[in-house]
Amino acid sequence: MYAYIVRRLLYALLTFLGITVATFALIHSVPGDPITFYTGISGSNLSTPVLEAIRRENHLDEPLVQQYFRWLGDAATLDFGRSIIDRRPVRERMLQKVPNTLLLNLIAFGLAAAIGIPIGVWSARRPGRLLDRGSAVIFFLLYSLPAFWVALLLMQFFSVRLGLLPLYGMTADDHAQLGAIGRLADRAKYLVLPVLTLAYAQLAIFARFSRAAVSDVIRQDFITAARARGAGEGKVLWQHAGRNALLPMITLLGLTVPYLVSGSVIVEEIFQWDGIGLLYFESIRTRDYPTAMGLTVLTAVATLFASVAADVLYSFADPRVRLEGRRR
Amino acid sequence: MNRWIALPAIVFLLLGGGCRQREQPSTSTAVLAQDDSQPRAGGTLYRRLQSDVSSLNPILTLSRYDRMVVQYLFTPLIQFDENLKPIEGLASAWDISPDGRRYTFHLNPRATFSDGQPVRASDVVFTLGKIVDPSAEAVQIASGFEQIDMTQTKAIDDKTVVVSFREALASQFTQFNNLLVLPEHVYAKGDFRKDFNDTAVGSGPYKLVRRVPSSEIVMQVRDDYWGTTPYIAAVVFKVILSDATAWNAVKRGDIDETSVPSDVWMREQNDTSLKKKLDFLRYYGLAYNYIAWNSRKPLLADKRMRRALAMCLDIRSIIGGLYGGSARAINGHFTPDQWAYNQGVPIIEYDIDGAKKALTSLGWFDRDGDGILDRNGKPLRFEFIIMSGSAQAQSVAQLYQASLKQAGVAIDIAVLDFTSAFQRILAGNYDASYLSWDLEPDPDPYPLFHSSQTPPRGQNFVFYASKDADRLIEQGRRELDPSKRTVIYQELHALLADDQPYAWVTQPSEKWVVNRRVKGVKMAKGLGLFLWHPAETGWWLSNAPR
Numbered sequence: 001m002y003a004y005i006v007r008r009l010l011y012a013l014l015t016f017l018g019i020t021v022a023t024f025a026l027i028h029s030v031p032g033d034p035i036t037f038y039t040g041i042s043g044s045n046l047s048t049p050v051l052e053a054i055r056r057e058n059h060l061d062e063p064l065v066q067q068y069f070r071w072l073g074d075a076a077t078l079d080f081g082r083s084i085i086d087r088r089p090v091r092e093r094m095l096q097k098v099p100n101t102l103l104l105n106l107i108a109f110g111l112a113a114a115i116g117i118p119i120g121v122w123s124a125r126r127p128g129r130l131l132d133r134g135s136a137v138i139f140f141l142l143y144s145l146p147a148f149w150v151a152l153l154l155m156q157f158f159s160v161r162l163g164l165l166p167l168y169g170m171t172a173d174d175h176a177q178l179g180a181i182g183r184l185a186d187r188a189k190y191l192v193l194p195v196l197t198l199a200y201a202q203l204a205i206f207a208r209f210s211r212a213a214v215s216d217v218i219r220q221d222f223i224t225a226a227r228a229r230g231a232g233e234g235k236v237l238w239q240h241a242g243r244n245a246l247l248p249m250i251t252l253l254g255l256t257v258p259y260l261v262s263g264s265v266i267v268e269e270i271f272q273w274d275g276i277g278l279l280y281f282e283s284i285r286t287r288d289y290p291t292a293m294g295l296t297v298l299t300a301v302a303t304l305f306a307s308v309a310a311d312v313l314y315s316f317a318d319p320r321v322r323l324e325g326r327r328r
Numbered sequence: 329m330n331r332w333i334a335l336p337a338i339v340f341l342l343l344g345g346g347c348r349q350r351e352q353p354s355t356s357t358a359v360l361a362q363d364d365s366q367p368r369a370g371g372t373l374y375r376r377l378q379s380d381v382s383s384l385n386p387i388l389t390l391s392r393y394d395r396m397v398v399q400y401l402f403t404p405l406i407q408f409d410e411n412l413k414p415i416e417g418l419a420s421a422w423d424i425s426p427d428g429r430r431y432t433f434h435l436n437p438r439a440t441f442s443d444g445q446p447v448r449a450s451d452v453v454f455t456l457g458k459i460v461d462p463s464a465e466a467v468q469i470a471s472g473f474e475q476i477d478m479t480q481t482k483a484i485d486d487k488t489v490v491v492s493f494r495e496a497l498a499s500q501f502t503q504f505n506n507l508l509v510l511p512e513h514v515y516a517k518g519d520f521r522k523d524f525n526d527t528a529v530g531s532g533p534y535k536l537v538r539r540v541p542s543s544e545i546v547m548q549v550r551d552d553y554w555g556t557t558p559y560i561a562a563v564v565f566k567v568i569l570s571d572a573t574a575w576n577a578v579k580r581g582d583i584d585e586t587s588v589p590s591d592v593w594m595r596e597q598n599d600t601s602l603k604k605k606l607d608f609l610r611y612y613g614l615a616y617n618y619i620a621w622n623s624r625k626p627l628l629a630d631k632r633m634r635r636a637l638a639m640c641l642d643i644r645s646i647i648g649g650l651y652g653g654s655a656r657a658i659n660g661h662f663t664p665d666q667w668a669y670n671q672g673v674p675i676i677e678y679d680i681d682g683a684k685k686a687l688t689s690l691g692w693f694d695r696d697g698d699g700i701l702d703r704n705g706k707p708l709r710f711e712f713i714i715m716s717g718s719a720q721a722q723s724v725a726q727l728y729q730a731s732l733k734q735a736g737v738a739i740d741i742a743v744l745d746f747t748s749a750f751q752r753i754l755a756g757n758y759d760a761s762y763l764s765w766d767l768e769p770d771p772d773p774y775p776l777f778h779s780s781q782t783p784p785r786g787q788n789f790v791f792y793a794s795k796d797a798d799r800l801i802e803q804g805r806r807e808l809d810p811s812k813r814t815v816i817y818q819e820l821h822a823l824l825a826d827d828q829p830y831a832w833v834t835q836p837s838e839k840w841v842v843n844r845r846v847k848g849v850k851m852a853k854g855l856g857l858f859l860w861h862p863a864e865t866g867w868w869l870s871n872a873p874r
Contacts, residue, residue, distance in 0.1 A: 032751035038390070038467050047470035048785065053462035085390075086382045087465075087521050088541075096541070152572055160576050167582055168573050169543065169566075270570050274542040278569070287747050 008311050012304040020075075023296040024068050027289060033060060034084040034287045058084055058289075071293060080297070081290035083283075090294040093279065098298070100170065101263040101275035107191060108198035109256055116206025117249075123207065124214035125237055132211075139204035151197045151270045158193060166190050168272040194271045198264060209252050213245035220244075246317050254310030258303040367848060371869035372562040376574050376586040380542050380567045385515075385524040386508035387459050387466045392766070396858055397565055400547055400865070401442075402508035402530035403555075405433060405452070406501070407861040410852035412665075412769055414501065415861060418447060418509055418531060428496030428808045430480070431504070435487045438554040441511045442528075442535035449483030454512035456481060456491065464520055471775075472503035497805050498813055499772035533558050533865055542567055559848075559868035578606065584843040590720070593839035594652040607844055610837040611856035612665060614767040616658055617724075618830040619712075622758055624791045627710055631827050635676065636686035638831040640731045642678045646834055650723050655836040660825035661773055663835055665854035667810075668771040668817035673825045683735045694736055701736040709738040710759035713752065716743045721762050724833065754783040756791060762833070769854070771817055772805045777824065792829035845870045 035051050055061050058081075059070060074081060080090035116139075123132035159167040166172070172186050217223065218241050226240045227233075263277030276295065283291035377397070382390045386398040407417040419433040439447040458464045459473050480492035493500060514529045528536045533555065534547040545565040549558055566583055568574040574586040579602065588596075597608040621628045621637075628634060647655045659675045662668040692701035692708055701708040712729070714721040725741045732739055739760070744752070752758045765776075775786035778801050779793035800820040807813040825832075838856055842849055848867045852860040 030748065032747035036751045036754060037747045046467055047462075047474060049462040050465060050467050050470045054465055054467070057463075057465075082522075086541075087388075087525060155573070155576055160580055163580070167577050167580060168568060168570075173564075270573055272543075272568050272570070272573060278542075285745065285747065 004315060005308075005312055008308050012308050016300055016304055019300040020072065020293070020297065021068070023300075024071065024293065025064075027284070027287075027292050028064055028067075030284075030287070032287055034058070034289070035060070037085075037286045054084070071290075075293075075297060080294035083288050083291045085282075085286050085288045085291075090290045093291065094276070094294055094298060097263075097274055097276050097279055098261060100273060101268075101277065102260055104191065104194055104267075104273060104275065105198065105260040105263070108195045109202060109260065111195060112199040112202035113206050116203045117210045120207040120210030121214050121237065121242070121245075124211045124218060125233075127215060135207060139207050142200045143204035145200070147197055147201065147264070147266045148270060150200065151193070151267065154193050154196060155270075165192055168270075170273060194267050194273055197267050197271075206252070210245070210249065213248035214241055216248075217241045217244045247314065250310050250313045250317065253313075254306045257306035257309075258299055261302045262299045367559050367868040368870065369557075369559045369868070370561045371559075372564060373560045373846065373867065373869060374583045375563060375565050376577070376583045377545070377565040377567045378574075378587065379569065381545070383525040384528045384536065384539060384545075385510075385520075386528075386530070387455065387464065387469050387510070388521070388525075390468055392859075396864075397545055398508060398528070398530070399532070399859060400534040400563060401528045401532040401536055402510075403439070403532050405504040405507045405509065407505060408769060408852070408855065408859075410850065410855075410860055410863075412852065412854055412860070414505070417505075417861070418452075419504075424501070424808075428498075428500075428806075429477075429493045431491045431493075431501070432484070433489050433491070433504075435489070436554065437487055439531055440552065440554050441514075441531050442550055443511070443514070444552065445511060445513060446486075447509060447511070447531050448486050449489040450486075451509050451512050452489045452491075452507070453481060453483055454516065455507060455510045458510065458515070458520065459507075469506050472500075472506055475500070496808065497772070498808055499768075499770040499774075499805055502768070502770040505769070534563060537562075556862075558862075558865040578841055578843065581605075581843065584846050585840060588839045588841055590651055590654060590836065590839055593841070594654060605844060606841040607846075607849065608839075608841055609849070609851065609857065610654060610839045611851045612656070612663065612835055612854070613838050613856050614663055614665070614769065614854045615764060615838075616663060616767075616835040617762065617764045617833040619833060620753065620761050620763055620790045620830055621828070622756060622760065622790060623793075623829065624756055625710070625759055627708070628759065630690065632686060632690060634828040634831065636683045636690070636735075637732070637737065638676045638828055639679045639683040639686070640735050640737065641676070641728060641831055641833065642731050643675070643834060644678060646724055646727060649727075650720060651834070651836055654839070655834040658832050658835045660821045660832060661777070661830070662771055662817065662821050663767070663854065666767075666771050667814050668821060670818040670821035670825075673822050676831075678731075680731065680734050687735065687737075692736070699733070699736065700738045707738065708736065709740070711742050712739040713742050713744055713749050713758055713761035715749055715762075716745050725762060753789050756783070756789065772801075773820070773824075774801050774805055777801060777829065790829045792827070794823070794827060797823055797827070 035055060038046060038051065038054075059067055062070070071081070078091065080094075082089055083093060119131070119135050123135055126132060155167060158165040166189060170187075170190050172190075175183060175186055178186055214237075218237075223236060223241055226236050231240070261276060263275045263280070265277040265281045267273065268275045268277040269281075276298070279291065280295045282288070283295065377393055379391065379393050381394045381397050382388065383394065384398060384401070386402045389395050389398060403418045405417050405419045406414045406422070409415045416436070418435055418439055420436040421434040423432045424430070433452070435447055435449060435452070441447060456473065456476065457478065459466045459469050460476055460478065462470075475493045475495045475497060477492040477494050481490065483489050509531060511529050515524060518524075526539045526541065531554075533550060533553045535550050537546040537548050539545045544567060546562065548562045549560065566577075568577060568583070568586075571589050571592075574583065575588060575592055577583045578586045593608060593610070596602055619641075621634050623629050643657045647653060647657065656664070657675050658664065659673040660670065662670070687701055687708070691703050693703070694701050696702060698707070712725055714725050722743070729739050729741060749761065753761055775781045776788055777792050777797055778786065778788060779798050780786070781788040782791055783789050797820060800816055800823065804813055804816040804820060807816055840857060846867050847870055849857065850863070850866065851857055852863065855863075858864055
């Protein structure tokens with residue numbers, strides 16, 4: 001068991017190095033660098049000695065391979081350098097934004113799962129019925145709606161027309177002066193629209209995934225046997241089928257976790273939510289290499305962690321995975 | 329400019345008269361209007377920041393948004409009034425030596441920083457030293473002081489400073505508007521690039537309360553301010569990246585002002601209920617859109633070719649169709665609000681037949697009958713770069729493509745992201761590109777058109793090289809007599825228009841909405857709402873709710 005986990009971790013480390021090499025090569029192969037960005041936004045002349053100083057300071061004048069190993073050495077000590085654009089340490093910028101994105105996405109995905117999974121399971125039990133067909137149509141319809149359009153509609157209705165919810169931002173101006181409950185309510189108010197915008201499209205994924213997982217299981221003999229033994233429908237569904245349907249759900253979890261930290265550019269921009277998605281977008285646009293690399297590490301680690309965690313969970317949920325591991 | 333404020337007001341009266349008959353004329357608004365004519369101190373102004381500042385350190389500023397914020401916290405050595413004339417700032421008087429190389433500034437004796445310390449001549453010298461120190465990374469501002477002679481720049485006494493240059497440049501003086509003086513006793517300590525991004529101690533009318541990166545910047549008027557204290561008690565900048573969100577926010581009254589995309593402004597400006605609440609303002613800044621022709625490409629090296637291509641540009645349709653009439657055509661590099669502008673130069677008219685004739689005379693015929701002109705077996709076809717993310721640029725490019733096709737010219741539109749596009753343009757690896765300039769108040773076009781200023785030295789990325797233009801540019805930047813300088817630049821303006829290193833497309837007006845509770849809003853020629861004096865520091869807020 002432990003050998004299996006250790007081996008998985010070693011693979012993950014190799015994959016991680018591969019990802020950093022690929023990203024580093026990719027981002028440096030995109031035309032232009034931060035100096036180009038500076039020059040492009042300026043209508044007047046730029047000071048050449050200053051540009052040269054910035055180039056030297058950020059080691060942009062060194063060969064790429066040397067730049068990569070320098071970056072890797074620093075990254076090993078969790079030092080991701082300093083943003084070329086706003087001069088802040090990359091780690092500080094990331095740590096400031098990760099909790100915001102995480103909070104928003106956890107709630108959005110949690111909500112989507114809480115609604116989507118039960119509906120999926122019930123659909124599996126009665127395929128072809130109204131709930132199954134109806135939910136499928138509605139969820140796919142929702143899935144196909146563009147997020148920015150939905151966000152603007154929600155804004156127009158709830159904020160501009162009704163004036164019920166705040167338009168943008170994460171907390172009210174007087175947030176710090178509120179009591180504990182007031183602060184919680186304030187936070188909640190600001191979360192409603194971004195959460196809805198993020199969650200509606202995920203409903204389809206959770207519902208269809210769980211429906212497929214359960215309907216695979218529900219047709220098998222042991223379910224018929226359980227029913228024959230006189231087990232109640234609820235017990236059959238949740239206990240017998242549910243457990244066995246766990247495996248594909250673990251896969252879904254593995255796929256979802258990376259999204260929790262990577263953030264959504266559209267939602268974060270429209271609602272001025274100070275998260276990772278926007279930072280990533282900006283860092284690529286301005287060729288802010290240190291920031292972009294730092295964020296790549298963050299999402300890579302999250303993805304790898306999720307896939308390792310999913311594998312380990314598999315091995316708990318399904319002995320065959322473990323045994324296969326031992327045989328090799 | 330007044331015409332544009334008056335016009336919406338007339339439209340409003342007309343519409344209001346028609347639709348709102350049932351409402352009784354309210355006496356309370358009349359009273360309010362009376363109150364509003366008198367400036368009132370107090371209140372909090374909520375402004376929109378389209379993109380967070382890169383720093384609050386005024387010499388590290390990069391964009392216009394950065395400058396709009398630090399403008400409240402720091403005072404430049406000199407400022408511009410609403411006619412773009414230099415007026416006193418931190419310096420209450422100045423002398424320029426006859427050879428134009430030495431500037432003596434007399435600081436306002438009452439000037440203090442927000443920590444109570446007086447502004448000293450040594451602070452000016454300190455700030456200049458930081459600006460020209462490459463390791464301070466003052467990318468933008470440093471280029472204006474490249475000719476400074478630091479050995480001859482010194483404080484004469486506590487309130488008098490001499491700034492010397494190796495070369496006398498006529499444009500030099502306006503650069504002192506970018507010299508936002510730092511207190512040495514604060515900024516000399518610590519890491520200059522890192523430690524002053526979220527804090528500020530300046531001599532401006534406001535002091536910083538807090539900055540929350542990517543969210544807001546809050547400042548409060550100084551009760552110990554040494555100049556004329558502004559009316560508004562507090563200013564809050566809210567970072568709102570999305571134009572759609574900002575538009576909703578200004579409608580709701582969350583913010584008091586925002587720039588508005590052209591199409592939204594044109595569509596909403598006649599909405600009577602909105603007009604009750606919001607002032608729709610527009611002005612021409614020192615900016616224009618143009619097509620850069622890479623004259624190093626053999627195809628575009630001939631000015632007759634560039635002129636023929638410019639004749640295919642349907643500027644009237646662009647102005648009418650894309651901007652709803654809210655843009656204007658310009659005939660050359662200087663804008664009509666600048667004294668260097670030459671009124672006598674004609675605008676190239678849209679004339680497909682004329683373009684065809686011109687191209688024929690250059691030897692371009694459609695020999696193979698494919699609808700595209702050719703010469704020596706090569707079709708008249710080139711790439712046209714536009715920046716991603718601009719629907720306006722996309723429409724202009726498509727319109728141009730259609731007109732060019734009628735003349736037998738094919739262009740391939742390439743949409744590139746900003747940095748990729750500039751990478752290719754600065755490397756000279758492009759044919760043509762649709763771009764825009766935001767110009768400085770001083771018209772010196774040296775970095776853009778002098779033959780020595782090709783990248784990486786300057787921004788002459790059209791590789792324009794003309795002995796006559798070089799001579800005029802050099803004369804113009806050295807001529808200290810304003811009337812002689814005007815003559816030189818007007819001649820240069822005509823020469824550039826004739827050579828067509830660019831095809832000048834339009835000067836679109838900048839569009840803003842301002843909540844009607846904000847009073848005293850004025851616009852300056854070329855600068856519009858902001859960055860002159862008093863501009864935004866002359867506003868006040870009425871009692872009316874947002």
